[in-house]
Amino acid sequence: MLSICIVIASIAAAAYLIFKKYYAPGALLFVGLITLGVVACISPDPLITGKKATHLAALDVIQIFTNLLQTRTAGLGMNIMAIAGFTYFMDQIGASGALVRLSVKPLKLIKAPYIVMTLGFILSLILNVFIPSAAGLALLLMVSLYPVMVMGGISRQSAAATILVGGCCCFGPSGGNNLLAADLTKMHVMDFFLNVQWTIGWVAVIAMLVAHFFIQRWFDKRDLAKGILTKEDFEVPQLTKEDAKAENAPLWYALFPLIPVILLFVFSPLMYKGIRMEVVTALLVSTFVALILDGIRRMNLKESIGTIKTFAQGMGKVFTSTVFLIVCAEVFAAGLTKSGGIAEIINSVSGMQAGGYAVFTVMFLIVVGSAFVMGSGNAAFFSFAPMIPDIAAKVGLNAAFMISPLQLASGMARSSSPIAGVTIAIAGLSGLNPFDLIRRSIPVMVIAIIATYLRSLMLI
Template identity: 50%
Template structure:
């Protein structure tokens, strides 16, 4: 009983600190360390055992983080940093902007407003596979798709809703959440993408696109009749070009560069040709060198082209201070929760529900993830904090980890898209000139449907 109480107090304390806008990694670290200290005094057991033990209680508490830093920074952390470095380089040379422009150009030929809205959502979600930043993708789509949608007769609220949720599923091997979920599932990230994410996405994506078209049209009709919308809300407006949207304009063939890592990882995998073993970092670095050569041959200004490669290392450093450190601090938090024994008690209870242990576990984990993502406005923070329990949860109900990990990971992105304080919601709302809460009023019904479809599809197909 004490363990469950401590788990509840730990989760409540972490949620309170994050809601109060404390720096999330430190908030999770403090709560996790406090739980480790408490359980050390309660049980009298050593905090760290084996060769890494310091044989001093105080130092052992810190040694927990030291061990995680050693393992994560060199493994998963390095994968995430290299991916982020490549993404930053694609932004710097304008390749990401070229890809978005190329994919959105055909939509200009469609003149049915809400059909266009549905297709815009689909295009955005597909682009998310190659552009893992939700906020960055949202800003690019605001520059390219938002004026087009509004000019065709869609309100700015509806257009913003489709764009803000375009990265809701958090698909693809470039996502930090995907990389962590693949590692927890002990499989290659491309296997996780094809075997875990895609079976769910092929159900959720088209149905959510249809839901967007129908619900946003109903919102527009109803809100216009009530006077909440005016003609100005259906008038195309200029969008301020900043952030990711302020990339330089590059030739159209640069659009192929962001696709290269996914293509290489797919080709040299069990799905096509497994004789060549290609690690994620090797594939990304090869693509960086390829992009550098293409940029050099195109621009023929060696000094400027070489200077732009600095973006790779800046991107790696930036994501270390955000995502990688967040993962490590979240693991300390998870370790603290585990040591209370409350997690084991909860998992035992859920797994023993007669005839529905697996489904009960799935619903419990998705519920936790959805609430955490909504409250914090971050799919990463929520997933990193609670995902480390997924292998144990899956084992307790005799499921493979991927069966549980895929829907839970997708749920974190979906719930983030419902939150008025998420980065992508605030960025899109700001560029559209509307309130984040008005935007969430439009995204919430579609994302609730997406959450339900994710649960249904995972039970049926994964």
């Protein structure tokens, strides 16, 4: 019982600190180290055994952090940093902006406002495959898709909510959480995306699209009739302009962000096994191709080579924001695991008649609740995902189909949180209150979360 109390206290402490806007990685690391320290004091067993052990309990607490930092930075961390470097480079040369502008053009031809909104939602989900940052994608869409939807006849609230929920799933091989999930399940990232994530996700997508169409239309009609909305809410506000480089980039630059996904798909176990293509290699090949073609267009070798600096800057930025968060979250998860509370909860739930399904339900609810309270899908998912393979083995369930719904649901819960970075960013650009956004996103996300859970029960 003491171990379960430690788990509950640790989760509550971490959630409280993050809710109070403490630096999320620092909060998770702080609570994780304290939890490990408590466990070291009360447990007769050492925290670390084997070659990595320091043979001093106090040092073992820090050594766990050291081991995770070394392992994650060299493997998964390098993949995530390379993706970030590529994303920043694509932004610098204007390729991301070109992809969004090209994608938005057909929507301007359609006159049915809520059809445009739904197609905009689909477009957001597709673009999220190639632009994995929910906040980054949202900022691009706010200066391109957002005005198109409002001019089409929907309210600013509906348009902003569409962009908020559009990045909720993080489909594809590019997101850090997808890379972690593939790594934990020992699967190729494209195999995980197509045969696991999408197998679950398509049901949630259909549920979201139908729900979003009717819910936003209902909100607009009801709020307009009650006077909550006025005619001004159906007019395009002034937004910040896109960067000049992004506006001047030719539309064929939109091909550049697609190259890594194409390479990973073609040279994967799903298509051609003769060539082994790693994520970092695909990103570097794509970067060099884009660099050469951009250099030819610029006809300025110094300026073109200088853009590669953005790649390195992007790698550095994502280390502080994501890779370090993963390591800190895993220290937090290690504290929960070493306490024995997670094992005790699993054993208790496993003894129920529902068995493994009850364990999955408990983990699912914990991740959803954590993501909502923390305002971060990554923080919640990274904290609990490393536990899943062992849990799945103990209860006889498929680890991949346990991990994927947690990843999907964590993003959906984040898109329902008023303190999520993407929510605040969209609210700031649209001039709306974050709570105006989540009152429209929560019903859609709840339906999507339920659909994800029910679909997962069929597969695990």
